[in-house]
Amino acid sequence: MATDQTRTAILNAAEQLYAERGFSDVTLRDIVAAASVNLAAVNYHFGSKDELIAELFVTRSIATNRERLKELKAAEDAGTGRASIEAVLRALVGPTLRGCLGPDRQRATAARFMIRASIEAVPPIRKIRNREISHLRRFAAAMQRSLPDVAEVDIYWGLHFALAMAHQTIRDGERLDKLSGGLCDLDDVDGVIARVVTVATLALTTRRTGASAAAQRA
Amino acid sequence: MATDQTRTAILNAAEQLYAERGFSDVTLRDIVAAASVNLAAVNYHFGSKDELIAELFVTRSIATNRERLKELKAAEDAGTGRASIEAVLRALVGPTLRGCLGPDRQRATAARFMIRASIEAVPPIRKIRNREISHLRRFAAAMQRSLPDVAEVDIYWGLHFALAMAHQTIRDGERLDKLSGGLCDLDDVDGVIARVVTVATLALTTRRTGASAAAQRA
DNA sequence: GATAGTTTCATACAACTGTTTGAATTGCAA
Protein backbone atom coordinates (compact mmCIF):
# COMPACT_ATOMS: atom_id res chain seq x y z
CA MET A 1 0.00 0.00 0.00
CA ALA A 2 3.01 2.22 0.40
CA THR A 3 1.47 5.66 0.84
CA ASP A 4 -1.98 5.00 -0.53
CA GLN A 5 -0.98 6.60 -3.79
CA THR A 6 -4.19 5.67 -5.52
CA ARG A 7 -6.41 6.72 -2.65
CA THR A 8 -4.88 10.15 -2.30
CA ALA A 9 -4.72 10.64 -6.05
CA ILE A 10 -8.45 10.03 -6.20
CA LEU A 11 -9.14 12.32 -3.26
CA ASN A 12 -7.10 15.15 -4.74
CA ALA A 13 -8.54 14.83 -8.21
CA ALA A 14 -12.08 14.57 -6.87
CA GLU A 15 -11.71 17.58 -4.64
CA GLN A 16 -10.32 19.71 -7.42
CA LEU A 17 -12.95 18.72 -9.95
CA TYR A 18 -15.81 19.08 -7.50
CA ALA A 19 -14.53 22.49 -6.47
CA GLU A 20 -14.30 23.62 -10.05
CA ARG A 21 -17.41 22.17 -11.61
CA GLY A 22 -19.74 21.09 -8.83
CA PHE A 23 -20.90 17.66 -7.81
CA SER A 24 -23.51 17.01 -10.44
CA ASP A 25 -21.23 17.82 -13.35
CA VAL A 26 -18.37 15.54 -12.35
CA THR A 27 -18.53 11.82 -13.02
CA LEU A 28 -16.42 9.05 -11.60
CA ARG A 29 -14.87 8.70 -15.02
CA ASP A 30 -13.79 12.32 -14.92
CA ILE A 31 -12.19 11.76 -11.56
CA VAL A 32 -10.30 8.60 -12.42
CA ALA A 33 -9.10 10.19 -15.64
CA ALA A 34 -7.72 13.18 -13.75
CA ALA A 35 -6.18 10.90 -11.15
CA SER A 36 -4.82 8.48 -13.77
CA VAL A 37 -6.24 5.48 -12.01
CA ASN A 38 -8.64 2.76 -12.99
CA LEU A 39 -12.36 3.29 -12.81
CA ALA A 40 -12.92 0.46 -10.36
CA ALA A 41 -10.45 1.98 -7.93
CA VAL A 42 -13.03 4.37 -6.53
CA ASN A 43 -15.42 1.64 -5.51
CA TYR A 44 -12.55 -0.49 -4.26
CA HIS A 45 -11.09 2.19 -2.01
CA PHE A 46 -14.18 4.10 -0.98
CA GLY A 47 -17.12 1.78 -1.54
CA SER A 48 -19.19 4.22 -3.51
CA LYS A 49 -19.23 7.70 -4.97
CA ASP A 50 -21.25 9.00 -2.05
CA GLU A 51 -18.77 7.64 0.46
CA LEU A 52 -15.96 9.35 -1.43
CA ILE A 53 -17.76 12.67 -1.22
CA ALA A 54 -18.56 12.11 2.43
CA GLU A 55 -14.94 11.35 3.32
CA LEU A 56 -13.80 14.41 1.43
CA PHE A 57 -16.34 16.57 3.20
CA VAL A 58 -15.67 15.25 6.68
CA THR A 59 -11.93 15.74 6.30
CA ARG A 60 -12.25 19.30 5.06
CA SER A 61 -14.97 20.15 7.50
CA ILE A 62 -12.83 19.12 10.43
CA ALA A 63 -9.88 21.06 9.06
CA THR A 64 -11.87 24.25 8.57
CA ASN A 65 -13.47 24.04 11.99
CA ARG A 66 -10.11 23.44 13.62
CA GLU A 67 -8.64 26.42 11.87
CA ARG A 68 -11.50 28.65 12.95
CA LEU A 69 -11.33 27.49 16.53
CA LYS A 70 -7.58 27.97 16.63
CA GLU A 71 -8.00 31.59 15.63
CA LEU A 72 -10.78 32.00 18.13
CA LYS A 73 -8.74 30.54 20.96
CA ALA A 74 -5.79 32.70 20.06
CA ALA A 75 -7.93 35.79 20.14
CA GLU A 76 -9.54 34.89 23.43
CA ASP A 77 -6.40 33.83 25.25
CA ALA A 78 -4.52 36.92 24.17
CA GLY A 79 -6.41 39.33 26.35
CA THR A 80 -8.63 38.84 29.34
CA GLY A 81 -10.20 35.70 27.94
CA ARG A 82 -12.80 37.80 26.25
CA ALA A 83 -12.07 38.59 22.63
CA SER A 84 -13.17 41.63 20.69
CA ILE A 85 -16.13 41.05 18.41
CA GLU A 86 -13.95 41.86 15.44
CA ALA A 87 -11.49 39.15 16.39
CA VAL A 88 -14.29 36.60 16.80
CA LEU A 89 -15.73 37.50 13.43
CA ARG A 90 -12.32 37.35 11.83
CA ALA A 91 -11.86 33.85 13.20
CA LEU A 92 -15.23 32.93 11.74
CA VAL A 93 -14.88 34.24 8.20
CA GLY A 94 -11.12 34.57 7.88
CA PRO A 95 -10.09 30.98 7.20
CA THR A 96 -12.57 30.41 4.40
CA LEU A 97 -12.06 33.80 2.77
CA ARG A 98 -8.30 33.47 2.94
CA GLY A 99 -8.63 29.97 1.58
CA CYS A 100 -10.78 30.85 -1.39
CA LEU A 101 -9.43 34.24 -2.35
CA GLY A 102 -5.82 33.78 -1.31
CA PRO A 103 -2.95 32.78 -3.56
CA ASP A 104 -2.43 29.31 -2.08
CA ARG A 105 -3.77 26.99 -4.78
CA GLN A 106 -4.16 23.89 -2.64
CA ARG A 107 -5.94 25.84 0.04
CA ALA A 108 -8.19 27.44 -2.55
CA THR A 109 -9.26 24.06 -3.86
CA ALA A 110 -10.15 22.84 -0.40
CA ALA A 111 -12.04 25.99 0.49
CA ARG A 112 -13.95 26.07 -2.77
CA PHE A 113 -14.88 22.46 -2.29
CA MET A 114 -16.48 23.36 1.01
CA ILE A 115 -18.39 26.17 -0.63
CA ARG A 116 -19.70 23.77 -3.24
CA ALA A 117 -20.69 21.38 -0.51
CA SER A 118 -22.65 24.04 1.33
CA ILE A 119 -24.38 25.08 -1.87
CA GLU A 120 -25.30 21.86 -3.56
CA ALA A 121 -25.98 19.81 -0.47
CA VAL A 122 -26.01 16.37 -2.05
CA PRO A 123 -27.48 13.65 0.18
CA PRO A 124 -24.21 12.28 1.60
CA ILE A 125 -23.30 15.76 2.79
CA ARG A 126 -26.67 16.83 4.07
CA LYS A 127 -26.48 14.42 6.97
CA ILE A 128 -23.04 15.38 8.12
CA ARG A 129 -23.78 19.05 7.80
CA ASN A 130 -25.93 19.16 10.89
CA ARG A 131 -22.76 19.05 12.95
CA GLU A 132 -21.91 22.47 11.61
CA ILE A 133 -24.71 23.91 13.69
CA SER A 134 -23.06 22.95 16.94
CA HIS A 135 -19.79 24.33 15.66
CA LEU A 136 -21.40 27.66 14.86
CA ARG A 137 -23.02 27.70 18.27
CA ARG A 138 -19.58 28.03 19.80
CA PHE A 139 -19.02 31.17 17.76
CA ALA A 140 -22.41 32.52 18.72
CA ALA A 141 -21.41 32.00 22.35
CA ALA A 142 -18.10 33.75 21.83
CA MET A 143 -19.85 36.65 20.16
CA GLN A 144 -22.29 36.89 23.05
CA ARG A 145 -19.35 37.00 25.45
CA SER A 146 -17.85 39.85 23.44
CA LEU A 147 -21.14 41.70 23.35
CA PRO A 148 -22.99 40.79 26.54
CA ASP A 149 -25.53 43.58 26.09
CA VAL A 150 -26.66 42.52 22.63
CA ALA A 151 -29.81 40.43 22.47
CA GLU A 152 -29.35 36.78 21.63
CA VAL A 153 -31.50 37.04 18.52
CA ASP A 154 -29.31 39.83 17.18
CA ILE A 155 -26.20 37.73 17.77
CA TYR A 156 -27.61 35.01 15.54
CA TRP A 157 -28.57 37.47 12.84
CA GLY A 158 -25.13 39.01 12.95
CA LEU A 159 -23.48 35.63 12.67
CA HIS A 160 -25.77 34.72 9.82
CA PHE A 161 -25.08 37.94 7.94
CA ALA A 162 -21.33 37.67 8.42
CA LEU A 163 -21.32 34.20 6.91
CA ALA A 164 -23.67 35.36 4.16
CA MET A 165 -21.34 38.15 3.08
CA ALA A 166 -18.25 35.97 3.16
CA HIS A 167 -19.99 33.13 1.42
CA GLN A 168 -21.48 35.16 -1.39
CA THR A 169 -18.25 37.02 -1.98
CA ILE A 170 -16.57 33.72 -2.65
CA ARG A 171 -19.36 32.20 -4.66
CA ASP A 172 -20.20 35.19 -6.78
CA GLY A 173 -17.14 37.37 -6.64
CA GLU A 174 -17.06 37.27 -10.39
CA ARG A 175 -20.32 39.16 -10.60
CA LEU A 176 -19.08 41.82 -8.20
CA ASP A 177 -15.95 42.14 -10.26
CA LYS A 178 -17.90 42.59 -13.48
CA LEU A 179 -20.48 44.88 -11.91
CA SER A 180 -17.85 47.17 -10.48
CA GLY A 181 -15.69 47.04 -13.56
CA GLY A 182 -12.80 45.70 -11.52
CA LEU A 183 -13.16 48.46 -8.94
CA CYS A 184 -13.74 45.99 -6.12
CA ASP A 185 -10.45 44.24 -5.55
CA LEU A 186 -11.07 40.64 -4.59
CA ASP A 187 -7.37 39.86 -4.56
CA ASP A 188 -6.94 42.06 -1.52
CA VAL A 189 -7.99 39.31 0.84
CA ASP A 190 -7.33 41.22 4.04
CA GLY A 191 -9.31 44.13 2.68
CA VAL A 192 -12.27 41.87 1.93
CA ILE A 193 -12.09 40.30 5.37
CA ALA A 194 -11.94 43.75 6.93
CA ARG A 195 -15.03 44.83 5.02
CA VAL A 196 -17.04 41.81 6.06
CA VAL A 197 -15.95 42.08 9.68
CA THR A 198 -16.64 45.81 9.78
CA VAL A 199 -20.14 45.51 8.37
CA ALA A 200 -21.01 42.59 10.61
CA THR A 201 -19.69 44.50 13.61
CA LEU A 202 -21.78 47.50 12.67
CA ALA A 203 -24.81 45.27 12.38
CA LEU A 204 -24.17 43.94 15.87
CA THR A 205 -23.15 47.07 17.70
CA THR A 206 -25.33 49.81 16.26
CA ARG A 207 -28.67 50.30 17.89
CA ARG A 208 -31.55 49.99 15.51
CA THR A 209 -33.73 53.00 16.18
CA GLY A 210 -35.92 53.16 13.11
CA ALA A 211 -34.46 55.75 10.78
CA SER A 212 -31.09 55.31 12.38
CA ALA A 213 -28.99 55.82 9.34
CA ALA A 214 -30.66 58.77 7.69
CA ALA A 215 -28.97 61.17 10.07
CA GLN A 216 -25.54 59.77 9.38
CA ARG A 217 -25.33 60.71 5.76
CA ALA A 218 -22.15 62.52 4.74
CA MET B 1 -54.31 24.75 -28.89
CA ALA B 2 -56.94 26.27 -26.60
CA THR B 3 -54.83 27.74 -23.82
CA ASP B 4 -51.67 25.75 -24.25
CA GLN B 5 -52.69 23.48 -21.42
CA THR B 6 -49.82 21.10 -21.92
CA ARG B 7 -47.24 23.84 -22.26
CA THR B 8 -48.23 25.64 -19.09
CA ALA B 9 -48.65 22.39 -17.18
CA ILE B 10 -45.07 21.54 -18.04
CA LEU B 11 -43.82 24.99 -17.12
CA ASN B 12 -45.57 24.95 -13.76
CA ALA B 13 -44.49 21.45 -12.86
CA ALA B 14 -40.92 22.12 -13.94
CA GLU B 15 -40.67 25.33 -12.00
CA GLN B 16 -41.98 23.76 -8.85
CA LEU B 17 -39.74 20.71 -9.04
CA TYR B 18 -36.66 22.73 -9.91
CA ALA B 19 -37.38 25.12 -7.05
CA GLU B 20 -37.73 22.26 -4.61
CA ARG B 21 -35.01 19.89 -5.64
CA GLY B 22 -32.63 21.73 -7.93
CA PHE B 23 -31.88 21.22 -11.59
CA SER B 24 -29.61 18.23 -11.43
CA ASP B 25 -31.99 16.15 -9.35
CA VAL B 26 -35.02 16.60 -11.56
CA THR B 27 -35.43 14.59 -14.74
CA LEU B 28 -37.79 15.15 -17.63
CA ARG B 29 -39.68 12.09 -16.49
CA ASP B 30 -40.22 13.65 -13.09
CA ILE B 31 -41.60 16.74 -14.76
CA VAL B 32 -43.96 15.04 -17.17
CA ALA B 33 -45.21 12.80 -14.35
CA ALA B 34 -46.00 15.83 -12.20
CA ALA B 35 -47.62 17.58 -15.14
CA SER B 36 -49.49 14.45 -16.24
CA VAL B 37 -48.34 14.76 -19.80
CA ASN B 38 -46.43 12.55 -22.18
CA LEU B 39 -42.66 12.44 -22.08
CA ALA B 40 -42.29 13.61 -25.67
CA ALA B 41 -44.34 16.71 -24.98
CA VAL B 42 -41.34 18.54 -23.54
CA ASN B 43 -39.30 18.18 -26.68
CA TYR B 44 -42.32 18.90 -28.83
CA HIS B 45 -43.20 22.16 -27.10
CA PHE B 46 -39.78 23.40 -26.02
CA GLY B 47 -37.25 21.66 -28.21
CA SER B 48 -35.02 20.48 -25.40
CA LYS B 49 -34.65 20.42 -21.67
CA ASP B 50 -32.23 23.33 -21.78
CA GLU B 51 -34.66 25.45 -23.75
CA LEU B 52 -37.34 24.69 -21.19
CA ILE B 53 -35.09 25.88 -18.39
CA ALA B 54 -34.07 28.93 -20.38
CA GLU B 55 -37.67 29.94 -21.07
CA LEU B 56 -38.53 29.48 -17.42
CA PHE B 57 -35.57 31.57 -16.36
CA VAL B 58 -36.10 34.37 -18.86
CA THR B 59 -39.75 34.69 -17.90
CA ARG B 60 -39.06 34.84 -14.21
CA SER B 61 -36.04 37.02 -14.60
CA ILE B 62 -38.02 39.64 -16.46
CA ALA B 63 -40.80 39.49 -13.88
CA THR B 64 -38.41 39.93 -10.96
CA ASN B 65 -36.58 42.80 -12.60
CA ARG B 66 -39.81 44.53 -13.49
CA GLU B 67 -41.02 44.22 -9.92
CA ARG B 68 -37.79 45.66 -8.57
CA LEU B 69 -37.79 48.56 -10.99
CA LYS B 70 -41.43 49.32 -10.24
CA GLU B 71 -40.58 49.70 -6.57
CA LEU B 72 -37.56 51.77 -7.40
CA LYS B 73 -39.52 54.11 -9.65
CA ALA B 74 -42.22 54.46 -7.02
CA ALA B 75 -39.66 55.40 -4.40
CA GLU B 76 -37.89 57.87 -6.66
CA ASP B 77 -40.97 59.60 -8.01
CA ALA B 78 -42.50 60.02 -4.60
CA GLY B 79 -40.10 62.69 -3.44
CA THR B 80 -37.69 64.91 -5.25
CA GLY B 81 -36.71 62.24 -7.73
CA ARG B 82 -34.03 61.11 -5.37
CA ALA B 83 -34.98 58.17 -3.19
CA SER B 84 -33.66 57.37 0.27
CA ILE B 85 -31.03 54.67 0.32
CA GLU B 86 -33.33 52.50 2.40
CA ALA B 87 -36.04 52.71 -0.24
CA VAL B 88 -33.59 51.79 -2.99
CA LEU B 89 -32.35 48.82 -1.01
CA ARG B 90 -35.87 47.75 -0.22
CA ALA B 91 -36.68 47.79 -3.92
CA LEU B 92 -33.62 45.64 -4.52
CA VAL B 93 -34.10 42.91 -1.94
CA GLY B 94 -37.80 43.24 -1.18
CA PRO B 95 -39.36 41.43 -4.12
CA THR B 96 -37.23 38.33 -3.79
CA LEU B 97 -37.44 38.16 -0.01
CA ARG B 98 -41.17 38.69 -0.03
CA GLY B 99 -41.46 36.10 -2.76
CA CYS B 100 -39.48 33.39 -1.01
CA LEU B 101 -40.44 33.97 2.59
CA GLY B 102 -43.96 35.24 2.12
CA PRO B 103 -47.14 33.18 2.33
CA ASP B 104 -47.99 33.29 -1.38
CA ARG B 105 -47.22 29.79 -2.58
CA GLN B 106 -47.07 30.55 -6.29
CA ARG B 107 -44.79 33.50 -5.68
CA ALA B 108 -42.60 31.40 -3.43
CA THR B 109 -42.12 28.79 -6.12
CA ALA B 110 -41.12 31.41 -8.66
CA ALA B 111 -38.74 33.13 -6.29
CA ARG B 112 -37.14 29.91 -5.13
CA PHE B 113 -36.66 28.88 -8.71
CA MET B 114 -34.67 32.05 -9.30
CA ILE B 115 -32.54 31.32 -6.27
CA ARG B 116 -31.83 27.86 -7.60
CA ALA B 117 -30.93 29.36 -10.92
CA SER B 118 -28.46 31.76 -9.38
CA ILE B 119 -26.90 28.94 -7.38
CA GLU B 120 -26.57 26.11 -9.80
CA ALA B 121 -25.93 28.13 -12.94
CA VAL B 122 -26.51 25.41 -15.50
CA PRO B 123 -25.26 26.26 -18.98
CA PRO B 124 -28.56 27.52 -20.46
CA ILE B 125 -28.86 29.99 -17.61
CA ARG B 126 -25.27 31.11 -17.45
CA LYS B 127 -25.52 32.94 -20.76
CA ILE B 128 -28.71 34.79 -19.98
CA ARG B 129 -27.47 35.74 -16.56
CA ASN B 130 -25.05 38.31 -17.84
CA ARG B 131 -27.99 40.60 -18.43
CA GLU B 132 -28.48 40.74 -14.69
CA ILE B 133 -25.34 42.81 -14.43
CA SER B 134 -26.79 45.67 -16.40
CA HIS B 135 -29.94 45.44 -14.33
CA LEU B 136 -27.97 45.73 -11.11
CA ARG B 137 -26.08 48.66 -12.52
CA ARG B 138 -29.27 50.67 -12.51
CA PHE B 139 -29.57 50.02 -8.80
CA ALA B 140 -25.97 50.95 -8.23
CA ALA B 141 -26.69 54.22 -10.00
CA ALA B 142 -29.77 54.85 -7.88
CA MET B 143 -27.78 54.15 -4.73
CA GLN B 144 -25.10 56.55 -5.85
CA ARG B 145 -27.77 59.21 -6.38
CA SER B 146 -29.03 58.62 -2.85
CA LEU B 147 -25.54 58.79 -1.41
CA PRO B 148 -23.53 61.11 -3.64
CA ASP B 149 -20.72 61.38 -1.13
CA VAL B 150 -20.06 57.67 -0.90
CA ALA B 151 -17.24 56.34 -3.06
CA GLU B 152 -18.28 54.26 -6.04
CA VAL B 153 -16.40 51.21 -4.82
CA ASP B 154 -18.31 51.30 -1.56
CA ILE B 155 -21.60 51.49 -3.42
CA TYR B 156 -20.79 48.24 -5.19
CA TRP B 157 -19.74 46.53 -1.99
CA GLY B 158 -22.93 47.69 -0.30
CA LEU B 159 -25.05 46.39 -3.15
CA HIS B 160 -23.15 43.13 -3.09
CA PHE B 161 -23.56 42.67 0.65
CA ALA B 162 -27.26 43.53 0.55
CA LEU B 163 -27.87 40.86 -2.06
CA ALA B 164 -25.66 38.46 -0.15
CA MET B 165 -27.67 38.79 3.03
CA ALA B 166 -31.00 38.48 1.27
CA HIS B 167 -29.83 35.60 -0.82
CA GLN B 168 -28.34 33.57 2.00
CA THR B 169 -31.33 34.16 4.22
CA ILE B 170 -33.51 32.54 1.59
CA ARG B 171 -31.14 29.76 0.72
CA ASP B 172 -30.10 28.80 4.21
CA GLY B 173 -32.83 30.17 6.42
CA GLU B 174 -33.25 26.68 7.79
CA ARG B 175 -29.80 26.75 9.31
CA LEU B 176 -30.43 30.10 10.95
CA ASP B 177 -33.68 28.76 12.32
CA LYS B 178 -31.99 25.69 13.77
CA LEU B 179 -29.00 27.63 15.04
CA SER B 180 -31.14 30.14 16.84
CA GLY B 181 -33.58 27.56 18.08
CA GLY B 182 -36.42 29.34 16.33
CA LEU B 183 -35.45 32.68 17.85
CA CYS B 184 -34.94 34.28 14.45
CA ASP B 185 -38.38 34.60 12.93
CA LEU B 186 -38.17 34.07 9.20
CA ASP B 187 -41.92 34.31 8.79
CA ASP B 188 -41.76 37.98 9.70
CA VAL B 189 -40.89 39.00 6.17
CA ASP B 190 -40.99 42.73 6.76
CA GLY B 191 -38.76 42.27 9.78
CA VAL B 192 -36.21 40.36 7.71
CA ILE B 193 -36.28 42.96 4.97
CA ALA B 194 -35.83 45.70 7.56
CA ARG B 195 -32.80 43.91 9.01
CA VAL B 196 -31.13 43.47 5.65
CA VAL B 197 -31.84 47.06 4.63
CA THR B 198 -30.64 48.43 7.94
CA VAL B 199 -27.37 46.55 7.89
CA ALA B 200 -26.70 47.41 4.27
CA THR B 201 -27.47 51.05 4.99
CA LEU B 202 -25.06 51.00 7.93
CA ALA B 203 -22.42 49.52 5.70
CA LEU B 204 -22.90 52.30 3.21
CA THR B 205 -23.31 55.29 5.51
CA THR B 206 -20.93 54.67 8.37
CA ARG B 207 -17.41 55.90 7.93
CA ARG B 208 -14.85 53.16 8.28
CA THR B 209 -12.26 54.56 10.65
CA GLY B 210 -10.39 51.47 11.77
CA ALA B 211 -11.70 50.49 15.20
CA SER B 212 -14.94 52.28 14.52
CA ALA B 213 -17.20 49.96 16.35
CA ALA B 214 -15.26 49.29 19.52
CA ALA B 215 -16.35 52.61 20.98
CA GLN B 216 -20.00 51.92 20.29
CA ARG B 217 -20.35 48.93 22.56
CA ALA B 218 -23.27 49.04 24.97
C1' DG C 1 11.02 -18.87 -5.25
C1' DA C 2 6.38 -20.48 -4.08
C1' DT C 3 2.26 -18.59 -1.81
C1' DA C 4 -1.33 -15.70 0.07
C1' DG C 5 -3.21 -11.19 0.22
C1' DT C 6 -3.71 -6.84 -1.79
C1' DT C 7 -4.34 -3.91 -5.51
C1' DT C 8 -5.13 -2.96 -10.46
C1' DC C 9 -7.29 -3.59 -14.76
C1' DA C 10 -10.45 -4.27 -18.83
C1' DT C 11 -14.88 -5.26 -19.35
C1' DA C 12 -19.62 -5.87 -18.62
C1' DC C 13 -23.89 -4.67 -16.35
C1' DA C 14 -28.28 -2.67 -15.29
C1' DA C 15 -30.36 1.57 -14.62
C1' DC C 16 -31.23 6.02 -16.04
C1' DT C 17 -30.62 10.16 -18.99
C1' DG C 18 -32.48 13.39 -22.97
C1' DT C 19 -34.11 12.72 -27.43
C1' DT C 20 -36.39 10.73 -31.59
C1' DT C 21 -39.74 8.23 -34.20
C1' DG C 22 -43.91 7.04 -36.42
C1' DA C 23 -48.32 5.78 -35.60
C1' DA C 24 -52.63 7.14 -33.15
C1' DT C 25 -55.65 10.71 -31.74
C1' DT C 26 -57.61 15.06 -31.59
C1' DG C 27 -59.64 19.54 -33.12
C1' DC C 28 -61.20 22.34 -36.61
C1' DA C 29 -62.17 24.14 -41.37
C1' DA C 30 -64.23 23.26 -45.84
Add this chain to the structure above:
DNA sequence: TTGCAATTCAAACAGTTGTATGAAACTATC
Protein backbone atom coordinates in the same frame (compact mmCIF):
# COMPACT_ATOMS: atom_id res chain seq x y z
C1' DT D 1 -68.63 14.12 -43.42
C1' DT D 2 -64.12 14.66 -45.22
C1' DG D 3 -59.51 16.21 -44.98
C1' DC D 4 -55.64 18.28 -42.84
C1' DA D 5 -52.88 20.04 -39.50
C1' DA D 6 -51.66 20.04 -34.68
C1' DT D 7 -51.01 17.39 -30.83
C1' DT D 8 -50.45 13.20 -28.02
C1' DC D 9 -48.74 8.79 -27.24
C1' DA D 10 -46.07 4.31 -26.51
C1' DA D 11 -41.98 2.65 -27.72
C1' DA D 12 -37.38 2.66 -28.75
C1' DC D 13 -32.89 5.05 -29.32
C1' DA D 14 -28.04 6.05 -28.22
C1' DG D 15 -25.35 7.77 -24.66
C1' DT D 16 -23.96 8.11 -19.92
C1' DT D 17 -24.10 6.98 -15.17
C1' DG D 18 -22.48 4.27 -10.83
C1' DT D 19 -21.36 -0.33 -9.76
C1' DA D 20 -19.84 -5.27 -10.08
C1' DT D 21 -17.00 -9.07 -11.83
C1' DG D 22 -13.19 -12.03 -12.43
C1' DA D 23 -8.82 -12.36 -14.20
C1' DA D 24 -4.24 -10.21 -14.11
C1' DA D 25 -0.44 -7.88 -11.76
C1' DC D 26 1.78 -6.76 -7.88
C1' DT D 27 3.81 -7.11 -2.91
C1' DA D 28 5.52 -9.08 0.92
C1' DT D 29 6.15 -13.21 3.90
C1' DC D 30 7.85 -17.59 4.57
